Amino acid sequence: MAKVKTTFFCQNCGNQYAKWQGQCNACKAWNTIVEELIQKPEKSDWKSSSVVKRSSKPLKINAIDTSSEPRLSSYDAEFNRVLGGGIVPGAVTLLGGEPGIGKSTLLLQIALTLPYKTLYVSGEESQKQIKMRAERIHASDTNCYILTETKTQHIFKQIEDLEPEVVIIDSIQTLHSDYIESSAGSISQIKECATELIKFAKETATPVLLIGHITKDGHIAGPKILEHMVDTVLQFEGDRNHVFRILRAHKNRFGSTNELGIYEMQGSGLREVTNPSELLISQKDEALSGNAIAATLEGMRPLMIEVQALVSTAVYGTPQRSATGFNAKRLNMILAVLEKRAGFRLGAKDVFLNITGGITVDDPAIDLAVVAAILSSNEDRPLQSDLCFAAEVGLSGEIRPVQRVEQRILEAEKLGFSSIFISKYNKISLKPESITIELVSKIEDIVKFIV
């Protein structure tokens, strides 16, 4: 009898070892190394000869014809945009996200509305459950087939019979292949199943969309190599308690990673949000202190975001600083700048900061709005509701320019803001009609304006 082959894999990062050890050398995690049976397949093949193989002769780059492969566009404009204009034939896309964020809902919705024959393979839910979900989404379509199966060989058998134009797998962690002995979800299984699916996608030019689970620290579960193998890695994120969901491309071989799609989770599935700014700014009759609006950019899209600050006298010895949706270290830096450069005694105050809508912003252009919100709350003096801000604050209290400022100004103008504060050092050739551009160069200018 042939010797049973085993190796040891770190379940956290996928590193391979010849023998067991307590700590993984690569990711330093403890007790994550597990023995897995591996059986090298004689031939790990997904198909019979019925599908024509694509030739792979070397060609001059000018001679390569791309026109024959138009992208498959779905009805979901946000999804198309994030992918860079639609699904590329033969491309393998991996969609990651926290449990319950809506990955299955998003891909089922796309499967139901795609005008192509689509096979949705689920290893997580039964056909009935998927039907119930589809009824919630209210899509009536006949082009989508549902299969509940986890063995890749069986899936390929069905694919050969059905010949779908798009394949969706929910999720890669539930699949297992006959060629590998270890259990579903283990590193070697994920790697093998992904390899088979990628081979299938490339040889038949069928796009494959995979759902992937993520680990506690937000990475896609399974070997890191999985992200290298696929063409596109998408991340679906958002706060489960809020309605907004953001779809981002982390890697895209066929488009930019700057685009993002915004969705709203509703009772009847995910709805595309085309005008996020209008939803993120709450309409109030009364002006309240501590609120300021930032003209930020998420990917390539301008987004007006409301920043709320609460500054109050600290009750305990150590003042509290807490930020939701904003980097806490950056908040401390801004407070230190206000303390040192503008003379505010914030060291004895509690400061709470909140970005409304449950979204997280890394755009440095939000700094000035944070400063304005803090000062407004500190002075208990409301800002006019038609002001907005877009600039970065430096350590010496200088107001620094931000990228693509004209796009931000245009968005602010479109939403009816009457003035926008930007850095004096931003070069603009734009002459907007209904919005005044206020140029500021140091933090004292803002202080003078608010206090």
Ligand code: TYD
């Ligand atoms: P799901 O797609 O199952 O998440 P994932 O596959 O990422 O684990 O989404 C689950 C959540 O979405 C669930 O908590 C309920 C919510 N939901 C709605 O609010 N409306 C809907 O129409 C659907 C289908 C789900």
Ligand code: MG
């Ligand atoms: Mg799911």
